[in-house]
Amino acid sequence: MRVSRLMLVTLRDAPADAEIISHQLLLRGGYIKRVTSGIYAYMPLMWRVLKKITSIVRDEIDSKSGLETLLPQLHPADLWKQSGRWEGYTAGEGIMFHLKDRQGRELGLGPTHEEVITRIAGECIQSYKQLPINIYQIQTKFRDEIRPRFGLMRGREFIMKDGYSFHSSKEDLKATYKDMNDAYKRIFSRCGIKTVAVDADSGAIGGAASQEFMVTANAGEDLILISPDNKYAANQEKAISSPQEPISLEQNEPCLIETIGQSKIEDLCEKQGFHSSQVIKVILLLAIVEDKKEFPLLISIRADQELNETKLTNCISKSLGKNVIQLKRITKEDFNSQGLKDLPLGYLGPDLDDAVLKEALTWEKKFLRYIDKTASNLNCFICGANKLNQHRAFYNWELLNSSKEIVDIRNAKAGDICIHDKNQKLAERRGIEVGHIFQLGQKYSLALESNFTNESGEQQPFWMGCYGIGISRLAQAAVEQSYDQSGIVWPISIAPFEVIIVIANMQDKIQEKLGNDLYISLKSKGIDVLIDDRNERAGVKFKDADLIGIPWRIVVGRDSISGKVELVQRSNGITDLLSIDQLIKKLLTEICSKKR
């Protein structure tokens, strides 16, 4: 391709609305154009990058017997109602774009395809003899994100590879899951990006085991916790650890203490001389579940710990058997609008009586009570007395006489002791999720009555797995991991072009001829080559070549008269002056060796 024909528009300044470096560089290099919030056009250079990535993905998934397909993007609501996800995905903060057609039928724009593929599999697969099946597609997905940001990182329209597998047994599912895990590692390594595999929450997709593949970068939206020996890595949403031991509280007579104006843990500890690990903090939340019922929650947790809302949401879903649509803090205003008397917020104890909810208008009249292990493990503690300006000191659980369900709902954090090895402490990193694999189990096949006949002639729901890669996000993550002062430094396997020929001076006929001959010759050898034939000064062309990040640059300039050209490596600036033969030989070996 000739740069003069490339519709290349580079920017000297980064547009003001781009925050992170990869977003800025993709805009400056003319790779992407924003059309509206969270929605981007992939310009020709970007599309080449995306095609390189998808071809690596196809290659690896196909080698694991993956079947490529293309599923519809418009999904009928009834399908999603059957799986029980329509409400959660459309109501409240739901992320599914949805619409009504001219007949008034409801449709959703696919954010993911479990429903569609599960129904199809149920219709096509009758017998265990047809299993296992591993089917995937690479396609645009739609999600009405609460807050789109960072360019392609969190868009409302993005390209994803999503795959689904169907099995007659859990064991068979595990085998494919492992295959996919291997394939994913190969895919990311071939794309030239460094990833960490972490244990993950399976979230709204549902299911059992799941792993995320994270590109470590400061701009990452996820917090991940890693042990120094690399044997344990998890998303904070899921991570487990041993908290640091509480500072022991000297045993003393249980008593009430006056704590005027000490509704905050910090003030309480400062004024009374306690450590926050000796205090039980009580948090009131409201869970709204899929059938619109509202459950007040009473959470008790050691005050030096943070509540993990993902873990909590999972606990609630498990105990109610219903999906939680929304979780929010209960405020004074919420109490008033329920027609309830004010509570002494900041002075609540784990034994707060359900009677306070008796007059509630729409809430359930009983607290769902969860106690984090850090709180239940305390033998002697401080907690609110359920009266304004009073706390209880040196209390224990027997005295509170409160029913309790003990769960793990705390955030693991850096510095916590690893479960697998007491001598190691978790460290934290930020990560960009580029891949996610799940063992779904039978959640969708049960809901959609998607069955096959097993060896004994019985109807049985499929065991399912699902496997995603954010293709467009991966492309940007690669930039976030590989750039310098001058611009992008693409890994060669996903660079839009492998080589760029820069003709230093277009007026010089010798240079122009040598450059063009070289261009034709490299192209004929199967190298992806770009030639900058613009009538620009050399400096401009060098700047652009660096900005768009082509791995190899050939400069056809003042040495062309002796038949020599310069070869410059984008990643390290190393420059060689070579004859054409030497150049071609070197490029062929370098490029071919790095392709695999």
Added chain:
RNA sequence: CGGGGCGUGGCGCAGUUUGGUAGCGCGGGUGCUUUGGGAGCACUAGGUCGCAGGUUCGAAUCCUGUCGCCCCGACCA
């Protein structure tokens, strides 16, 4: 959804407080000079200042509404 900020040529911005009918840098076009790290000179095109109302002799500027975009937050009451 809540909070904050911003909409002025393709991009980055000034002008808004104190109304007087629009300016800078980059980019675009033409010509000449230049030609190895975003060249110089000259000429030139391009904006009903997001949109709609209102106030005023007069609005980018003040008022009201509206649309769009960006950032922060869903964080120990």
